[in-house]
Amino acid sequence: xxxxxxxVSKIRNGTVIDHVTAGQALNVLAILGIDGSEGExxxxxxxxxxxxxxxxxxxxxxxxxxxQSEVEVLSLIAPEASINIIRxxxxxxxxxxxxxxxxxxxxxxxxxxxxxxxxEPIASKFTVVADGVRCAYCGEIxxxxxxxxxDVQT
Amino acid sequence: MRQDHxxxxxxLSRESIEAVLDRAAAIDADPAAYRQxxxxxxxxxxxxxxSTRTKMSFDTAMKRLGGTTVDMGTVExxxxxxxxxxxxxxxxxxxxxxxIVLRHPSEGAAKMASEFVDVPLVNAGDGAGQHxxxxxxxxxxxxxxxxxxxxxxxxxxxxxxxRTVHSLAHAxxxxxxxxxxxxxxxxxxxxxxxxDLHEAGAHVREHTDLEAVLPExxxxxxxxxxxxRFPDENEYRAVAGQYRIDEETLEAAxxxxxxxxPLPRVDEIAPEVDETEYATYFEQAHNGIPVRMALLxxxxxxxxxxxx
Numbered sequence: 001x002x003x004x005x006x007x008v009s010k011i012r013n014g015t016v017i018d019h020v021t022a023g024q025a026l027n028v029l030a031i032l033g034i035d036g037s038e039g040e041x042x043x044x045x046x047x048x049x050x051x052x053x054x055x056x057x058x059x060x061x062x063x064x065x066x067x068q069s070e071v072e073v074l075s076l077i078a079p080e081a082s083i084n085i086i087r088x089x090x091x092x093x094x095x096x097x098x099x100x101x102x103x104x105x106x107x108x109x110x111x112x113x114x115x116x117x118x119x120e121p122i123a124s125k126f127t128v129v130a131d132g133v134r135c136a137y138c139g140e141i142x143x144x145x146x147x148x149x150x151d152v153q154t
Numbered sequence: 155m156r157q158d159h160x161x162x163x164x165x166l167s168r169e170s171i172e173a174v175l176d177r178a179a180a181i182d183a184d185p186a187a188y189r190q191x192x193x194x195x196x197x198x199x200x201x202x203x204x205s206t207r208t209k210m211s212f213d214t215a216m217k218r219l220g221g222t223t224v225d226m227g228t229v230e231x232x233x234x235x236x237x238x239x240x241x242x243x244x245x246x247x248x249x250x251x252x253x254i255v256l257r258h259p260s261e262g263a264a265k266m267a268s269e270f271v272d273v274p275l276v277n278a279g280d281g282a283g284q285h286x287x288x289x290x291x292x293x294x295x296x297x298x299x300x301x302x303x304x305x306x307x308x309x310x311x312x313x314x315x316x317r318t319v320h321s322l323a324h325a326x327x328x329x330x331x332x333x334x335x336x337x338x339x340x341x342x343x344x345x346x347x348x349x350d351l352h353e354a355g356a357h358v359r360e361h362t363d364l365e366a367v368l369p370e371x372x373x374x375x376x377x378x379x380x381x382x383r384f385p386d387e388n389e390y391r392a393v394a395g396q397y398r399i400d401e402e403t404l405e406a407a408x409x410x411x412x413x414x415x416p417l418p419r420v421d422e423i424a425p426e427v428d429e430t431e432y433a434t435y436f437e438q439a440h441n442g443i444p445v446r447m448a449l450l451x452x453x454x455x456x457x458x459x460x461x462x
Contacts, residue, residue, distance in 0.1 A: 111261060113259070113260055113261050113281050113282070114260065114261050114262050115240070115258075115260040115261065115262040115263045115265075115266045115280075116262065116266075117260075118239075118240070118260055118263075119239065120239050120240055120241050120266060121239060121241050122241070122266055122269070129349075134346070135262065136265070137261070137262025137265050137266055138260075138261035138262035138281075138283060139162075139164075139261070139262075139283070139346040139347075139350075140261075140346060141345055141346050141349055
């Protein structure tokens with residue numbers, strides 16, 4: 001039994017997002033739109049030891065399975081993450097996140113002069129490049145701290 | 155969404171560039187043959203920023219092809235003042251015109267607008283982003299003077315916000331060109347343009363002083379260092395003087411150097427240079443007509459074919 005399992009109890013149904021980049025757990029919750037107000041059970045382990053990553057975060061969400069678009073965005077801030085779907089205490093599905101080619105409507109462009117920050121009827125769109133994302137409209141590249149540009153409330 | 159727009163020089167291939175330049179050369183050689191080529195066609199000029207040269211150049215080019223233009227006027231006198239979005243503006247205007255030329259202060263505006271219209275749309279400058287039709291006339295001028303391969307091109311001034319610079323740098327990656335970027339540290343090329351040049355495998359060097367590289371240049375493309383970009387006037391004064399070209403500066407240059415500038419200039423090229431063999435900037439501006447005629451001719455002809 002690993003350290004994080006000692007600290008965070010098993011869930012009956014839901015999703016365990018493991019191997020999240022250390023420090024990104026709260027952003028993962030932000031992406032999922034989870035703030036506890038709906039009464040869902042949420043457990044977080046932060047900076048727990050990991051053989052693979054050194055330190056990692058773990059997020060367990062009860063009674064919630066992730067959509068493909070949610071997984072895609074998770075991949076941007078936690079490229080090493082694994083998604084475990086839990087049903088009746090068992091892992092029924094385990095997968096690694098895949099980096100998408102584009103993400104639409106989920107990040108805001110940090111270039112304040114980008115047309116996507118004007119009051120136009122379009123969603124932001126970013127193409128995923130080697131080590132970051134790039135605005136499909138103005139070309140701005142975001143490499144560091146992508147989570148800071150998530151178009152969701154933290 | 156149709157594909158026949160001109161949004162960014164990053165999307166131009168060597169073949170597509172040469173096709174426009176060849177057509178421009180044919181127009182230059184026999185302008186009368188193109189006089190009625192697009193009789194009855196209408197070009198919409200949507201300039202959300204002040205512009206004299208680019209707007210007049212497109213206006214003239216369209217009229218010399220036999221067509222006409224409609225101009226939305228200034229932003230102050232348009233529906234934009236009432237809060238209309240750019241997306242709505244271009245969707246309305248495409249019903250009036252066969253093609254649209256758009257200048258807008260926001261980066262990515264042309265790309266976005268092109269997603270809402272079926273008529274060809276030309277980016278005539280989007281903030282600090284791109285200005286690809288300027289680049290086509292720049293390339294035409296360079297080709298006329300020196301060819302487009304085995305060249306050393308120096309690009310100097312405000313490289314950070316200079317959209318003509320960004321477009322030219324992208325387009326030059328299609329050719330065997332060594333690109334030298336000369337600017338104050340604070341006005342270096344933006345990260346996204348450097349990324350593209352690196353990805354394209356371009357031969358690029360950056361400098362803060364012109365002297366180091368001037369003797370090897372075939373072309374020196376000068377842009378205005380924009381005073382309004384500097385938070386501190388003293389900081390501007392400290393660098394502005396270093397990037398001024400006069401006859402004394404050019405003593406170290408090759409005899410066949412072409413000094414170019416997208417204009418307008420302020421004081422970065424001394425008037426005394428105008429009378430020298432180096433000065434290419436007025437010829438460059440004049441080349442805007444045949445090049446924009448060639449560009450519009452291609453876009454309108456393909457649009458006509460597509461609608462059949």
